[in-house]
Amino acid sequence: MRIPRSILFAAILMIATSLHAQTANFSVGTATAAPGQKATGYLEVPAGVDPGTNIPVVVIRGSRPGPVLALVSGAHGTEYASIIALEKVIQTVKPEDIAGTLIVVPLVNLASFEKKVPHVNPVDGKSMNRFYPGKLDGTQTDRASYVITKEVVEKCDYLIDLHGGDLDEDLRPYSYWSKTGNAQLDAASRGMVLAFGLDHIILTTDRPTDPNASRYLDNTSTTRGKPSIAVEAGHAGTTEPQDVQALADGCLNVMRYLKMLRGTATPIEHPVWIGKVDSVTSDREGIFYPLVARGTYVQQGMKIGYVTDYFGNTIWEAHAPASGVVLYICSVPSMKKDDNVANIGEIATQ
Template identity: 25%
Template sequence: MTRLHGIDLDAPGRQVGALHLTHSDNRHDNGVVPVPVAVLSGAPGPTALLVAGTHGDEYEGQVVLHRLLRETDPGQLTGRLIVLPALNLPAVRAAARVSPLDGGNLNRSYPGNGTGGPTDQLAHALVRELLPHADLVMDLHSGGSTGHYLPSVFVYDGPGPEAWQAKRRLTESMGLPWTMVVPARFEPGSFSTAADDAGVAMISTELGGGGEVNPAFVSDAIHGLRRVLAGAGILPADPDTPPAPPTRWIDLLPDGAVYTPVRGLFEPIARLGQEVEEGDLIARIHPVEELARPSVPVLAHRTGVVAVVRRPPLVDLGDALYRLAAHRPDADTPSSG
């Protein structure tokens, strides 16, 4: 059963439709959850699948895709854009990371299940109905309401040399200040893993976060997205788009999380992008109720670059205060290839 309604992917021009998700609860019965989809088609050419709102509290990417839709004339295109700015619509409406309908984290749900809950249905529809048409994919993320990330491309290593070179070309066209590389199949249920399995080049972003919209990051991402689409031959080069600046490549470390040692109020000392050495004081935790107790220092357990900082400051056991990354010595070759 097709879930894409109101759109003919082969028709030219601008179309707006929806992916229909079925769900039955106290609010939804004999109805659908319509996830908005726009398709812009020009002359024959490649297809870019562009999504944001995988997590509903990540806003910069949603703004970027809304801007792209409203500022792009389909007649300019040599190819096609399939755009979903509010991919996980229930989560977007709730300003939440996961869907309020079933608690599903969309970016852990691929390849999905066509007869499952709404999150599984959405993942299944993306993999079965839209991904097969794509020549490249971008999934625009931010840190969400619980973190600030370095403004970066977020890319899975590998899965082989040819695939890595395709991702590297997209990354360098995007031209964000940082590029975070994670191991191949970093999250088996992610959209990035699904794209790797389908043999489609895909990159993601982390555009700040904190449940806010950073104007500088939005501007950088819009310029980067236009360079990516121009490099793919879908959009003509825009003289107002600056050339891509160099990016700094880092590996997000498997042992890079710094967890709070106690409950309390997190006072960050290390800043995003800062280089820290093992043993450096990077934070203090202040016990909220025990005023006679001294604050607890948090020391870096290894050398690295601060790639992610926790938000909000009130923390409990198990919360990660920071994620540390290491400089990547060679971006030309996938470490897992």
């Protein structure tokens, strides 16, 4: 049987059109966006042994097909620059400009943000980036982690987790690239971290490989076959424009790298690769005085700060355990025994 040319032509056109449009709605939590729409809603974390919470989420769905990228910040709700950066991305990115779908979760740890409590979720005292993939029968952090794993990680193709220096951390910007041994995954995440553009990159090779014990959000994504990176900028409660801009621009550059936005992503050339991070913790409680700034290059043994008692007597000195760059140093005088004083990044060759 001969198919009339006009029908054949129409069929080809239909196939071609379907390749250039997304059709179905896309839902994350209560946010449902049709192609070409931006929708807002919540990741509903049910009450359990402690109260539930509603985590805000935005879905920006382009009308052209493309990958699903998830951007998450505010696991630590007082790392403000990262939260403000994603607020900026939400306001900047329009559905008509993108191919694929952007999921934005700007503030995971609402209680930390509202109560100005660093490092942990004040509801249960847990860090909200250590209990992935989470579980429904745990405390609020466990349940929130479970909902984020199901609604965000499992629905995305790529993920970026944004952090920064917390209220007590004077941090210089850097990102993390995890090498898993899976060549395809590693090539994609390496492309993302170079496109993001921060000039210091910590290389990790020791993240858990069991998806059921992934602990960190980026690793939860990676162990499920979705390339991911973590990035940090901002420090000590500030929202300085260059930190916010570096994070927002980094997200847009990764979108260009993934062909979700038009334009070319210019990757960072010759970044400083950090092969090992040494944490310095205090031996004593008292008043901390830093002697170096974030980003300073220090020699092994160099005195980087000291602790006095409340009478002004020096009772402990902090020395650099290795030569490298001060990734962050404590930004406040409050010091307890075993608190983090500084992280020193040892330079690797790549």
